[in-house]
Amino acid sequence: MELLTGLLTTAFLAGAVLALAALGEVLVERVGVVNLGVEGLMAMGAVTGIATVTAVPSPILGFIAALVVGAVFGMVFAFATVYVRANQVLCGLALTLMGSGIASTIGRSYSGMPAPVTFQPFKMPILSEIPIIGPAFFSQNILFYLIYLILPIFFSYLMFSTRHGLNMRAVGENPAAADAAGIPVNLMRFSYVTIGAALAAGAGAYLTLAFVPSWSDGVVAGRGWIAVALVIFAGYRPIMATLSGLLFGMITALGFIGQARGWPIAPAFLSMLPYLGTVAFIIVPVLAWQKMRRAMAAPASLAVPYYRDMR
Amino acid sequence: MTSIRNLSRRGFLNMSAAAGSSLLLPSGMLTSAFAADPLPAIAEEDAVIGFGHVGPITDEGWTWSHHQGLLAVKEAYPNLKNILEVENVPYSADATRTYRQFVSEGANMIFDTSSTGDFLHQVVKRAPEVAFMECNGHNPDLPNLGWYYLAHWYPTYVLGVAAGHLSKTGKLGYVASFPVASVYASTNAFLMGARTVNPDATVQTIVINSWFDPQAATQAGTALIDNGCDFLFGIMDEAGYLQVAESRGVWAAMWNTDIRRYGPNAYVSSIIVDFKDFYVDQVGKRLAGTWAPNQTLLPMGGGVDRDVWGQNVPEEVGKAADEVREKIIGGWSPFVGELKDKDGNVRVEADQKMTEMELYNWDWSVEGVSGLEG
Numbered sequence: 288m289e290l291l292t293g294l295l296t297t298a299f300l301a302g303a304v305l306a307l308a309a310l311g312e313v314l315v316e317r318v319g320v321v322n323l324g325v326e327g328l329m330a331m332g333a334v335t336g337i338a339t340v341t342a343v344p345s346p347i348l349g350f351i352a353a354l355v356v357g358a359v360f361g362m363v364f365a366f367a368t369v370y371v372r373a374n375q376v377l378c379g380l381a382l383t384l385m386g387s388g389i390a391s392t393i394g395r396s397y398s399g400m401p402a403p404v405t406f407q408p409f410k411m412p413i414l415s416e417i418p419i420i421g422p423a424f425f426s427q428n429i430l431f432y433l434i435y436l437i438l439p440i441f442f443s444y445l446m447f448s449t450r451h452g453l454n455m456r457a458v459g460e461n462p463a464a465a466d467a468a469g470i471p472v473n474l475m476r477f478s479y480v481t482i483g484a485a486l487a488a489g490a491g492a493y494l495t496l497a498f499v500p501s502w503s504d505g506v507v508a509g510r511g512w513i514a515v516a517l518v519i520f521a522g523y524r525p526i527m528a529t530l531s532g533l534l535f536g537m538i539t540a541l542g543f544i545g546q547a548r549g550w551p552i553a554p555a556f557l558s559m560l561p562y563l564g565t566v567a568f569i570i571v572p573v574l575a576w577q578k579m580r581r582a583m584a585a586p587a588s589l590a591v592p593y594y595r596d597m598r
Numbered sequence: 599m600t601s602i603r604n605l606s607r608r609g610f611l612n613m614s615a616a617a618g619s620s621l622l623l624p625s626g627m628l629t630s631a632f633a634a635d636p637l638p639a640i641a642e643e644d645a646v647i648g649f650g651h652v653g654p655i656t657d658e659g660w661t662w663s664h665h666q667g668l669l670a671v672k673e674a675y676p677n678l679k680n681i682l683e684v685e686n687v688p689y690s691a692d693a694t695r696t697y698r699q700f701v702s703e704g705a706n707m708i709f710d711t712s713s714t715g716d717f718l719h720q721v722v723k724r725a726p727e728v729a730f731m732e733c734n735g736h737n738p739d740l741p742n743l744g745w746y747y748l749a750h751w752y753p754t755y756v757l758g759v760a761a762g763h764l765s766k767t768g769k770l771g772y773v774a775s776f777p778v779a780s781v782y783a784s785t786n787a788f789l790m791g792a793r794t795v796n797p798d799a800t801v802q803t804i805v806i807n808s809w810f811d812p813q814a815a816t817q818a819g820t821a822l823i824d825n826g827c828d829f830l831f832g833i834m835d836e837a838g839y840l841q842v843a844e845s846r847g848v849w850a851a852m853w854n855t856d857i858r859r860y861g862p863n864a865y866v867s868s869i870i871v872d873f874k875d876f877y878v879d880q881v882g883k884r885l886a887g888t889w890a891p892n893q894t895l896l897p898m899g900g901g902v903d904r905d906v907w908g909q910n911v912p913e914e915v916g917k918a919a920d921e922v923r924e925k926i927i928g929g930w931s932p933f934v935g936e937l938k939d940k941d942g943n944v945r946v947e948a949d950q951k952m953t954e955m956e957l958y959n960w961d962w963s964v965e966g967v968s969g970l971e972g
Binding site: 289292293296297300304391394401498499500503504505510540543544546547549554555558 | 825827968
């Protein structure tokens with residue numbers, strides 16, 4: 288019982304970072320752009336979060352500031368990839384290098400001090416008394432509900448149940464057809480790349496304001512890349528992206544708990560679990576059901592810049 | 599020396615004969631022929647000293663401590679203007695490139711503050727006029743390379759004694775980086791210290807495959823506490839699990855520096871490292887022309903120590919642990935047989951004292967430490 292509660296609590300905590308970053312990347316990739324700059328954006332968000340709360344002791348303000356900084360970087364990236372039509376992979380890598388570099392430079396003066404204020408968990412009356420899921424799900428901070436409930440449900444509804452969402456997906460599948468139908472392709476791409484980048488930076492801020500409440504160089508530690516991989520795993524679906532973040536957090540937590548309990552499995556193997564799990568979860572469903580292959584496919588125009596005059 | 603271009607058949611045969619015969623020499627003789635002369639003295643103004651670090655100097659841990667050593671060198675030799683410093687040297691061919699760059703910039707002495715092994719040794723072999731010191735290195739018998747490290751197992755044993763007093767469950771958690779000698783020595787010493795107080799104590803380790811990963815350390819700390827550990831220790835370059843311990847209300851001891859501000863209630867102590875005097879001494883010897891490759895383990899009280907006890911540590915616990923510390927400084931060693939490994943095999947015979955090199959190269963877990971060996 289206690290084992291399960293502990294497992295869920297650490298899984299939810301660790302998974303939120305990945306869930307939010309992956310959700311942002313889903314939005315970006317659905318409109319046909321690959322943003323490999325997630326790692327750099329998370330670093331920027333993380334340092335912005337800590338810098339803001341050091342100046343003004345309000346975690347919400349820190350989170351918003353991170354979103355804004357992420358959006359600004361996202362606009363630069365979107366301008367380069369959508370309007371200038373530069374190579375998306377190269378621009379993404381540049382964004383990662385630039386973001387991590389700037390973050391570590393700015394972060395110098397903030398490293399080595401704990402965050403003065405953080406998002407505090409609050410216990411919901413009655414609900415938090417439910418065994419097993421109560422402590423894990425109903426005594427968390429406010430960001431937690433934003434990441435696990437509000438944002439995925441909102442974006443899923445937007446993407447699959449509205450006219451706007453249909454247009455958005457059309458831009459990612461066939462921008463030429465979308466353009467012919469009167470959908471503003473470039474504007475659509477620009478907006479969602481910006482929003483996705485903001486969410487990635489938000490994931491970084493969650494790191495420093497809720498998960499490991501302090502900044503240190505390299506705090507993101509490659510989670511941005513995992514978020515990019517999770518998008519493929521989630522079949523480019525918002526709710527699935529959130530769940531896959533959670534699943535990944537759960538498998539990581541399982542590895543740690545396995546070691547703590549002294550399961551007779553080599554630690555190296557336990558730390559491999561998340562990656563083995565990812566591989567298994569991607570391969571098995573596709574092998575089992577041929578239909579999954581189409582359902583999980585990437586948007587047809589992913590990473591292809593759109594030239595109107597070359598239709 | 600014959601150059602490759604005008605090498606005759608006879609010259610080639612001579613060369614290969616020389617190479618062949620040198621293989622027949624007993625090892626060590628080859629190097630002693632080169633090591634005859636110490637490197638010449640240099641004026642303070644002309645000297646160039648290089649430092650290569652594994653992490654950023656702002657890490658508040660390992661690299662930060664070495665950077666403090668560099669600052670101490672600067673202060674001790676004010677005319678020494680040329681100190682090169684590179685952060686985040688990766689464990690790859692890039693390290694070779696970095697150290698080669700130091701050499702080509704005229705470095706007289708180079709410190710590798712985190713063992714880069716063969717990537718460094720390649721450079722060492724080609725720069726016999728440069729003095730090299732590798733932290734936590736393993737001497738490959740080169741005439742211009744020495745190593746240095748800390749006898750951290752002694753203060754760790756002292757912290758173990760404190761942990762034995764403070765832990766109620768007797769379950770001690772350990773956040774480990776990799777199953778390497780430092781970590782074996784650290785976990786073993788920690789448990790042996792704790793067992794002097796609580797003979798049933800155990801150490802449970804979680805290996806997170808990084809020296810620096812606050813997210814993983816946070817998760818590992820949480821998992822250990824969930825599993826009943828009420829005292830966390832580890833060998834990390836950051837404060838991740840101390841913050842967990844603070845919020846969960848258990849004890850924690852750290853490595854490298856005093857970071858009690860991250861969790862003042864949970865903080866017990868740290869393994870404090872201090873390379874200042876060592877670096878000043880080594881650079882001084884190099885400048886004076888008296889430097890020779892040396893193998894140095896900085897002792898407790900002279901480079902490595904426990905930190906001032908945390909605010910919530912009861913006075914008598916600190917006192918009990920400090921008595922052990924005094925004894926060790928006085929020359930007593932706690933690492934005496936009989937020691938058994940986790941399968942019950944006797945690895946150190948009764949009354950046999952482990953040598954410093956055995957402690958430095960410890961590669962098995964004592965009975966009671968779990969998680970490092972499969």
